[in-house]
Amino acid sequence: MGSNHKHISTSIIIKTIINQFIYQIKSRNLSITIKFIILPDQDQIYQEFYQQLLHSHEQQDNQLINYDEILSTWDLSDETRKRLIVSFDSNEYKAVHDEFYQSMKGKMKKIIQIERIQNQRWYFQYLAHKKDFFKRLNKNTEKRLYHASKFKLNNSIINDCFNRSFAGLHGTSYGMGVYFSSDPSYCHHYAKPNSNGERSMFIAQVLIGETILGNSSMKTRPPGYDTTTDGNHIFVTYHDAQAYAQYLITYK
Template sequence: LRESKTYHLPSTWETSNEQKIRFRLSRKTDEYRSIVSNFNEAMKENYTQIIKIERIQNERWYMQYLAHKKEFKKRLQNNTERILYHGCPVQAAHSIIEDCFNRSFIGVHGTAYGYGVYFSSEASYSHMYTRPNINGERCMFIARVLIGKTTRGNSSMKTRPLGFDSTTDEDHIFVIYHDAQAYAEYLITYK
């Protein structure tokens, strides 16, 4: 692992002289094959092809996420990080990569479990929130999400209830209310 101040960056991260934060994965790597395998299972084969998988290397955003993760572990005495999916239109994906998940856009697709950012353990569910571009391509993030202590959400929740970190449908949907509570690790572009 490389080190940045007191936090470690993932060993898979590439170095770059540019201000580049999107790195296309080679189809030949174990990292790529593992993501495809998990995506196939979670999508239930509801797509025809993966165009590309990009690793997101936004160090500022990642450091904020790690600070939250450290606090969650200390407070909860337990790791509550989950790998979840977030589907969105292509334009929204560009904003998420630059500025992280933004609660300013809440309510665009509903607020059934609270006014936060929605993630799912089922890629096939997150697929419903993607929109194809003119080439028929869709985008979905694989994100690390700190669910912490969670409770059932409802449409009147503007924020998480006191004593909880997220809300849920008690099945596969998780809603977070702090932007640094999730890190978009990969962006999958697919048809």
């Protein structure tokens, strides 16, 4: 068992694996037996699986509630597709459209399309991280924020989420991390248009955790904190699984 992201802990990976199996069994009403085969010299991995499975029954109800928040809108008929256009006449489209449009008055003419991002691997890693945050802080610090993007980078974010390769792309005034804002009109300045004058912006679920005022000298968040901030609408993350891209809006 391994991970392409060396700073993701074994605990997070195992939680993600178990959560994925639980979801697939419940959502598909499967009747199967799953066995985890662990080599004799992998005692640490065995102990981690043991602890996670020991508590899985008491966690399942809360987990499934969280899954429904986002996964209830997903189309799982083709799990290879990671971006799906949201229907113009759906309540889902209206909710995203109205929130974005109201905040962007004077900055845009129209929304071209809204795409839902369905990346199970990253969503379950994010969900496991969210549970760790709640256990540690005993409160929900999740926020719905915006992140402007260039078109050529969109697929990278959809496939690999907001990893540290995007650190500093929107400046470093509040730390060398990935920048999000609750104000899409602010993000608009970083959304570079393509040849057709179209721009793109992500709506993301972001775990804020404990936050502290950032500055340009910060390479990462200080010990005891999870994000840095301008003290108002900007939040900077430093962990790949700390944000999940939920929607991609194309507008002009």
